[in-house]
C-alpha cells in the first residue's frame with residue numbers, strides 16, 4: 201500500500217514534478233523508426249512526460265525533434281510540410297532544420313531576424329529501430345545507453361509500439377510481477393491447465409511459456425547498477441529441482457523478459473500521467489517475424505490495435521473484447537499476452553490509487569520497483585545523478601532455466617555483474 205502523496209510522487213511525470221525531473225535525466229524513445237519511414241516522411245506529433253513535440257525526418261534521412269508549437273506564433277508544426285532539408289510551418293512558412301536552425305522566414309525577408317533565432321530542438325539518436333530524444337537540462341545530458349537489442353541484426357529483431365491509455369506505473373508493475381505470469385497468462389504459461397496437467401508451451405518465441413506449474417514462486421532480489429534484478433524460483437518436481445526466471449528492472453521503466461529463444465525488452469514510456477507508449481523489442485539469434493509477434497501478443501485483432509497509429513483501443517465499451525464463450529478453454533477470454541497485460545492495467549483505471557491495495561510477499565518485485573524509483577527521485581532532489589543514468593545496458597538480459605543444485609541464480613545472467621556506471 202502507498203499513501204496518496206507517494207502514489208502521486210511515483211505516477212505524476214509532468215514538467216516540474218519530482219518524477220518528471222528525474223525522468224527527464226534519461227534518453228527516451230519518442231517513436232519507432234518505422235513511424236518516420238523514408239526521407240521527408242510526414243511529421244509526427246509525439247508526447248513525452250506531459251509535453252508535446254514534433255518528430256520529422258528530413259530529405260537526408262536525419263531525424264529532428266522540436267517543440268510542437270512553432271516558435272513564431274505557435275501553430276502546430278505537426279501540420280507542416282517536410283521538404284528540402286527541413287520542416288516548414290504552414291502558417292507563415294518559417295522553415296527549420298533538425299537542429300532547430302531557422303532556414304527561411306518568407307514573411308520577413310530581412311535575414312537578420314532568422315539569424316539570431318533558434319527553434320527549441322532536442323538531441324536525437326536513432327538506434328535499434330527507435331528514435332530517442334533527450335529533453336532534460338542541456339548541461340546534464342548523459343551518455344546514450346545502449347541495449348542488447350541495438351546489436352541485433354535487423355532481421356533478428358521486431359520493434360512494436362502500443363499506446364495504452366493509463367499511467368506508466370501500472371504497466372511497469374505488471375511487467376515486473378512474476379507471479380501473475382502463471383495466472384493471467386495461464387493458457388500460454390501452462391497449457392493443459394484444464395486437465396490439471398502440465399504441458400510445457402513449445403513456442404520458443406513465447407515470453408509467457410513457463411517450465412513449471414508452480415503458481416507461488418519464491419522471489420529473491422539484488423541491487424544492480426541499472427536498478428535491480430530478481431529471480432522467481434518455481435518448483436519443477438517433488439525432489440526440489442527448481443526453475444529460475446531472472447528478470448531485470450531498468451530504471452526508470454524498462455525490463456527484459458525471457459522467451460525460450462528470444463528476449464523481449466519492454467519500455468513503458470510515459471506520454472503523460474494517463475497515457476503510456478509501450479515499446480516492445482524482440483530480438484535473438486534467428487529471424488523473427490513481425491506478424492508472428494503481433495499474433496502472439498494478441499494485437500492481430502484490428503478492432504483493438506492499429507499497426508499504423510499504434511493505438512490500443514480495447515476498452516470497457518465491449519469488455520476489452522473478452523469472450524465469455526471462449527473462457528471455457530481460455531483463462532481470460534482475451535486474446536494474447538499484451539492484450540491481457542494492457543486490459544488488466546486499463547481495468548485499474550487511468551491512474552490507480554494504491555492506498556487501497558493489499559500487498560503480500562508475492563508482490564516483492566512491485567514493492568522494489570517503487571522503492572528504487574523513489575530512491576532515484578530523491579537522488580535527483582539531492583543534486584545527485586539518478587540511478588543507472590548513462591549506464592551501458594548491452595549486458596542486461598534475462599533468463600528462464602533450470603537451476604542446478606548449489607548453483608547461484610546470479611550466475612544465470614553473469615553480465616549483470618559487469619554492467620557498471622559509464
Ligand code: FES
Nearest residue numbers: 270272273289292
Ligand atoms: S506560426 Fe509558424 S511561421 Fe508563423
Ligand SMILES: [Fe+2]
Nearest residue numbers: 374375381541
Ligand atoms: Fe504479463
